[in-house]
Amino acid sequence: MKVLVTGGAGYIGSHVVRQLGEAGHDIVVFDNLSTGYRWAVTYGELVVGDLADDAAIEAVFRAHDFEAVLHFAANIVVPESVANPLKYYSNNTRNTLNLLKAVERHRVPYLVFSSTAAVYGMPAQTVLTEDLPLAPINPYGASKMMSERMIMDLAASSALNYVILRYFNVAGANPEGLLGQATPEATHLIKVACECVTGTRDGMSVFGTDYDTRDGTCIRDYIHVEDLAKAHVMALDYMASGGESEVFNCGYGRGFTVREVIDVVREQSGVEFAVTETGRRAGDPAALMADNQRITGKLGWKPDYDNLDVIVSTALNWERIWQERRSGESR
Structure with missing residues (x-):
């Protein structure tokens, strides 16, 4: 597929880009390089731009006929979201809205969204299923929950198919040492x-x-970044094979x-x-641990x-x- 990867120069996005490239996909990475790096984009074309810039988004969509969008670009530090909530609602929620407007205008059929277990908040049980009520307790989780809802509502009113992946604790690096987490002031x-x-x-x-x-x-629940990246590639295959829109927990x-x-x-x-x-x-x-029966059953995902x-x-x-x-x- 011809795919757009927002935030593809960052930690998780760069691992996904590498696996997408190895799988033969044609990739354009859109990243403002606030926490990502040029060297981390190992496949495809890098376009430096910001999702707050509607003109920049429209330009990249006009230049390419995308069949899928994988959306990683976001701020992810929970304490920062509490101290500066509007930054998170701007960069995570509003910028997802900006991206979805372009997805709708250009009739992109497939979307994979990078979400988080933070949307669950503090549930009573320790092993979490995707059907639990969403009750985030911080602006980071709330910003992602709002983005999820916008994606679902757009899909309900259009031909868009989506896979939302709710990450648990992502860790590790490419085993060959090609890529890893280089985020400044990381909190993991x-x-x-x-x-x-x-x-x-x-x-x-x-x-x-x-x-x-x-x-x-x-x-x-700690999940290796390469196993998480594999879930994204499989999510594209799943939708291309006729799979219906779905939400999957990503953990062991x-x-x-x-x-x-x-x-x-x-x-x-x-x-x-x-x-x-x-x-x-x-x-x-x-x-907090993931119930991963849905992703293993529907995607056939098996961790390595x-x-x-x-x-x-x-x-x-x-x-x-x-x-x-x-x-x-x-x-």
Whole structure:
């Protein structure tokens, strides 16, 4: 297909672009490079532009006859969304609306949307199905929920088919070290721990040690970025084969505690970095894991990297590569 990938120079988008390219798709990446990088676009054409710019969006749609759009471009830091909610409603919700207007005008038949488990809020159960009521507790989750609703409503009034993928905790990197998370001031646990290993950070914090879990710290479902990328490629195949619009959780259905993750990073690196234990953060559930029966059943998706040791080893390998690259650039 001829595909547009918004945010394709970022962490997850770049992994998806690489897999799309290897699958033979014709790709145009649209990215403002606020958190992405030119070098991360390994296939297709990069158009530097912003989804707040209607003219720039229209120009790229007029220049190409897209059959599908994969929409990643967004801000994703939960604490920042609480401190600056309008930034999130502008960049995530309004800019999705801008993109959807172009999708409607140009009659693009397929859309894959990057969403999040944050749309569920703090449900009573720990293993989450796609049919749970959406009740986000922060502007980030709310901005994504609103985007989901706009996509669904547009599809109900047009010929658009969509797949919405609700990510759980994305981690790891390309096993060959070609791509990885290079986001400035990242907040993801495994990324932060790997930065402690390489000395990019002096230490890290554990927020809450009194949860009702096996060691008192939060449990999360960590999914390798390559498995997540594969879900996007399969989502396009699914729709092209006549699959109906659908929402899929993206996770492994099992989780690890914060302490367990830190222990694996320490074991694999041999580095005893500083960890400070502090109080809970507001809005952190004790445990969140994905019910992934729908994506495995309907897409036939099967993970290749469902192993915390593999996730951590690829993340550590990338962090060392990335630190060396940055130190080389500064010399």
